[in-house]
Amino acid sequence: MDPVIPFEPVVSDTIPAGSNWRYEIKWDGTRILTYHDNGGTQLYNRKRHNRTAHYPELLDFRSYCKADSAVLDGEVIALAADGKPSFHEVMRRDMIRRLERVDEMRRKVPVTYMVFDVLYVNGRWIHNRPLSERLDILQQIVMPHEHVLQASSHPDGEALFAVVRQQGMEGIVCKDLTSAYAFNGKDGRWVKVKNYGDITAVVGGFTLEGGVVNAVLLGQYDGDGKLWYIGHAGTGKLTKSDWRHLTELLKPAVIRDRPFVNEPARHRDAYWVAPRLTAKVQYSEWRWNEGRSLRQPSIQAFVDVPPEDCKLPWVE
Known part of the structure; x- marks a missing residue:
């Protein structure tokens, strides 16, 4: 499978309201798509740069996903000393140039993969199906794992943003549950509201x-x-x-x-x-x-x- 350029949210100052919206924490990490089929597991970032060697804890695909083949979309995050997601920390992993240092940095900077979408499963592209259906499929195939979590949501966007602001975190992402996923797209189906x-x-x-x-x-x-x-x-x-x-x-x-x-x-x-x-x-x-x-x-x-x-x- 050739890597795709992922869908991106647009920036907004207001939080969209309605029963068709899902509200997630905007993790201060790096976007990573996981591709798995009978040829193995590959990881790519939003620029389609290969990051397979950088995150070896995500390569045992069968340990966290039941699908025979899949493309998962998510964010790799690392925590700072205060327990909050830190872009600086995850970049210590993502910017490694000498790959012989990966094992050392894996011990120093543990990461978690926050999976929030599935685009392909068991030989079928499903990106054109509504987000609500894709999330149901994601729930069925992703299993509990030390380094992999399915991103959770909150029913009240205003309340979630208030907590994020109080904690000094990056912001929230609001997603239309009826929407399809567009490769290399960026529009109001996904909206990010930032604390800074x-x-x-x-x-x-x-x-x-x-x-x-x-x-x-x-x-x-x-x-x-x-x-x-x-x-x-x-x-x-x-x-x-x-x-x-x-x-x-x-x-x-x-x-x-x-x-x-x-x-x-x-x-x-x-x-x-x-x-x-x-x-x-x-x-x-x-x-x-x-x-x-x-x-x-x-x-x-x-x-x-x-x-x-x-x-x-x-x-x-």
């Missing part, structure tokens, strides 16, 4: 303190391929070791000319780099009247996303 904003941005510069990177200058591209500075981040989930490693990556990549078309507020002490490294950035709001920049941006993790995919929100 996050984007993917590219690093175009940095500043130093004591010879170590202490902040990065972030940008996104417009429709003409021009890189616009949107803010700098010196806080987030990165450890001191992460900042030192970042310094080793960025210092050799310094270039003379500024990659941004606009001049950052912090430009006098900045070093410019070719825009290659991308990061997931959390923020409180866009400051539309202040150069269209981010308020309180913080780095969550560096991600395997092409720089050209980091587009300004009004371009997408």
Whole structure:
């Protein structure tokens, strides 16, 4: 089976209401689709990059699924020390380049696969069937497992969002139970309501303190391929070791000319780099009247996303 590009929710400020809606926690993890048939089990992310070697705990398919063949859709999550899902932690697994480190990181960062959909089962594609039917099938084929859970739902979206906000979690996803699943689709059949904003941005510069990177200058591209500075981040989930490693990556990549078309507020002490490294950035709001920049941006993790995919929100 060739990997597919999964269906995505659209962002909304309001929670849709009605008996045809299902409300789930938006897990702060990485999207993974599991493909199993008589040729074995393969894992792919939303960009159709192979992640089979990264999550060996999911390869014994028969231990958590009764189907002879299936395509499952879900989110791989990892927990931080406070017991909440952490994108930074799961990226420690997902961004492994030296695969000989997988066993070591498996012990350090255990993961759970939160399965929320089934697209193919026992030789038949079922993505065009209503979500309610797909969930019934999922309930029948997924079995309890140490590393696999079927994502639960709550009947009251407002109440679920209130709990998520209280816990400082990412948000909720609202799904129309009557809806089909569209490969490489994105529309209002699935809606995400977020407790805070996050984007993917590219690093175009940095500043130093004591010879170590202490902040990065972030940008996104417009429709003409021009890189616009949107803010700098010196806080987030990165450890001191992460900042030192970042310094080793960025210092050799310094270039003379500024990659941004606009001049950052912090430009006098900045070093410019070719825009290659991308990061997931959390923020409180866009400051539309202040150069269209981010308020309180913080780095969550560096991600395997092409720089050209980091587009300004009004371009997408």
